[in-house]
Amino acid sequence: MSLSTSHSPSPSSPPARATAAADPGRRGPGTVRPPRASRLRATVAERLVRHALAGLPLRVSLAGAEQLGLGGPLLDIRDPATFFRRIGDDGLIGFGESYMAGEWDSPDLVGVLTVLADHVATLIPPSLQRLRGLWAPRRPAGQLGTQEGARDNISHHYDLSNELFALFLDDTLSYSAALFRGFPAEHALLPAAQHRKIDRLLDLAGVGPGTALLEIGTGWGELAIRAAARGARVLSVTLSGEQQELARRRIRDAGCEDRVEVRLCDYRDVDGQYDAIVSVEMIEAVGAEFWPVYFRTLDRRLAPGGKIALQAITMPDDRMRAARKTYTWIQKYIFPGGLLPSVEAVEEVTAAHTALRIERRDDFGTHYAETLRLWRERFTERAADVDALGFDATFRRMWTFYLAYSEAGFRSGYLHVQQMLLTRQEPAR
Known part of the structure; x- marks a missing residue:
């Protein structure tokens, strides 16, 4: 099996290897590094993500204090500040890293991801999609x-x-x-x-x-x-x-x-x-x-x-x-x-x-x-x-x-x- 879709991280993020190379006793990527997004990038990311989530058939909980979405599978964002910073850092790859770090979860993970896959072409505004070449990083040459x-x-x-x-x-x-x-x-x-x-x-x-x-x-x-x-x-x-x-x-x-x-x-x-x-x-x-x-x-x-x-x-x-x-x-x-x-x-x-x-x-x-x-x-x-x-x-x-x-x-x-x-x-x- 081999799978790849259009989610984009920061070019400064090195590929993680889930192997025993670093620690023969424990195999895995270890602790996911903290996000490094500037306050501006994090703020822009939060506005875009909030707007996108508000229009999706999801129930989005932001630390139990705020609800977004039109109803559907639960997306429980436990640490909203870090969640938005990760997306500001690495685009949609930050979404996956945030899950790896336990900053969000769902009792119906496939349901949440299916909703996002259904709307993948419209999650990012068309004006930003046209600028993809400017912000989307390229694969490492290796x-x-x-x-x-x-x-x-x-x-x-x-x-x-x-x-x-x-x-x-x-x-x-x-x-x-x-x-x-x-x-x-x-x-x-x-x-x-x-x-x-x-x-x-x-x-x-x-x-x-x-x-x-x-x-x-x-x-x-x-x-x-x-x-x-x-x-x-x-x-x-x-x-x-x-x-x-x-x-x-x-x-x-x-x-x-x-x-x-x-x-x-x-x-x-x-x-x-x-x-x-x-x-x-x-x-x-x-x-x-x-x-x-x-x-x-x-x-x-x-x-x-x-x-x-x-x-x-x-x-x-x-x-x-x-x-x-x-x-x-x-x-x-x-x-x-x-x-x-x-x-x-x-x-x-x-x-x-x-x-x-x-x-x-x-x-x-x-x-x-x-x-x-x-x-x-x-x-x-x-x-x-x-x-x-x-x-x-x-x-x-x-x-x-x-x-x-x-x-x-x-x-x-x-x-x-x-x-x-x-x-x-x-x-x-």
Whole structure:
């Protein structure tokens, strides 16, 4: 999974790494730094935020002394002064940091975030949106999707701890949208729903006996195992050492070791040609600057007559274009360097740089909302186990916010997830 939307922090805020680098005994971002906004910036932010909240279907409590909003899920701002200063400091990223610091909360976090996602295009006045280039900071150069940057970006998230992911994922260790038969679903139904998603992708790509399959983005190996069970020969590449180690073990335990190779390798370094290519929610980590390289690589690696099945989280084209050069809360804390494409961007890049075209596209965003709900509930239920792994309280609030924030994006319809079939459009003779 990879997610990025248009929330903008201060360029002076360094990326936080939720790892054990600083303190091997406790893993997490630690105490969120105090806001540094000037009185003027804080005052302007407060006026803008108050005006926005007053017109939203929320119940906003300011330290129990003042109420705003039109009614709806409760947004309990416990420390209004610091809350407004954070937003004056870092724009909407301060909103997420304020939650991490415990300065606001909600008994219905997803409900609050869904309302905000529903109104994301109008929260900032149009006059200020037009000046976005002046106030919105840019991503750190180190987060760009170069080969070195990509390794660091992937390691930041996926090398956190295999044990952490196992706490809230199902037994397939699939970290992408599942495909359910109906809602609401239970966590026990996730393995079948994940297999249904994987099987649809393999069907799209025409994977069967003897297929030479390239998987870009291994995860923990479930797709490779199911492809091998169909008789395919699989090369799966990842930049996560943690994932490679566990995926190899799972593949060996499944008896597929002779048909699957998991290589620690950048997608740009793969050679050969393949009958089918599958990539699940990996394009989001590529970065817009490298989308042409990514799709040219797919085009070069696809054998004549082959098929590509991509699963991708997408966002509206206008929001993607507004966000592509800014730095976001998700990029700072969760997925460095990531950017969600739009369907239009995929169509434009493939048309301009490759012979590939989208032949089929299926959207199942509501299923992602349900998947995220189940992950979030399991993560919350297993808070003591997360703590036992050494992750601090700020990390737990950060991760809760990330899962709820993502779920809200899909519930509001702001975000979508697509399964796309790409084939090569051969030139007319």
